[in-house]
Amino acid sequence: METGFCLGSNTGNRLQFLRWAKTRLLLSGKARFVDQSSVYETEPVDVKEEYQRLKFLNAVLIVESPLTAEVWMPLIRKIESDLSRVRTDDRNAPRTIDIDILYSGDQIIDSDLVKVPHPRWAERRFVVEPLAEVRGDFVMPNSTCPVRKILEQMSASDDVRLFSEKW
Numbered sequence: 001m002e003t004g005f006c007l008g009s010n011t012g013n014r015l016q017f018l019r020w021a022k023t024r025l026l027l028s029g030k031a032r033f034v035d036q037s038s039v040y041e042t043e044p045v046d047v048k049e050e051y052q053r054l055k056f057l058n059a060v061l062i063v064e065s066p067l068t069a070e071v072w073m074p075l076i077r078k079i080e081s082d083l084s085r086v087r088t089d090d091r092n093a094p095r096t097i098d099i100d101i102l103y104s105g106d107q108i109i110d111s112d113l114v115k116v117p118h119p120r121w122a123e124r125r126f127v128v129e130p131l132a133e134v135r136g137d138f139v140m141p142n143s144t145c146p147v148r149k150i151l152e153q154m155s156a157s158d159d160v161r162l163f164s165e166k167w
Contacts, residue, residue: 001105002063002064002103003031003063003064003101003103003104005025005060005063005102006058006099006130007058008042008057008095008098009098010044010051010056014056015163021079021083022167025063025076025099029065030067031064032064033061035061035062035134035135036134036167037134038130038167039057039058039164040057040126041055041161042058042160046092047093047094054094057163060127060131060133069114069116072104073113076099079099080095084096085098100127102117102131102140103140125151128154129151132148132150
């Protein structure tokens with residue numbers, strides 16, 4: 001089943017953390033690389049004032065895998081931990097790596113472990129823009145219009161800028 005991940009990093013060597021996370025995702029769970037977006041540098045969203053200067057690098061990775069979202073979650077947590085992600089009560093604190101499942105096939109899941117599609121994907125340009133780059137015609141489960149159309153409906157913003165086409 002096709003699974004879309006959004007990767008983000010705003011501390012340390014941000015681009016290297018994205019590369020390491022991509023490699024680890026592809027090595028875990030028999031995942032096969034399908035596609036990836038460019039890397040975008042983005043302004044932090046919903047963070048404390050002292051974190052505003054820590055810009056994120058974000059990208060979307062698409063894989064094909066037999067794993068469901070529930071099976072991916074412990075693997076993701078291990079990858080994040082191995083890459084020095086420290087979880088605190090502040091869910092928007094700086095992080096070496098953040099890996100979110102955007103979608104997993106046509107699954108719709110709302111559990112304590114995982115919510116798929118990601119509940120805020122369509123509100124965040126730093127997710128929609130890279131996703132539209134690689135899956136512009138895709139209609140997310142529980143959505144009625146393609147990703148590209150959602151991007152077109154968002155207000156223009158300098159908060160998301162192309163950083164690198166290759167990673």
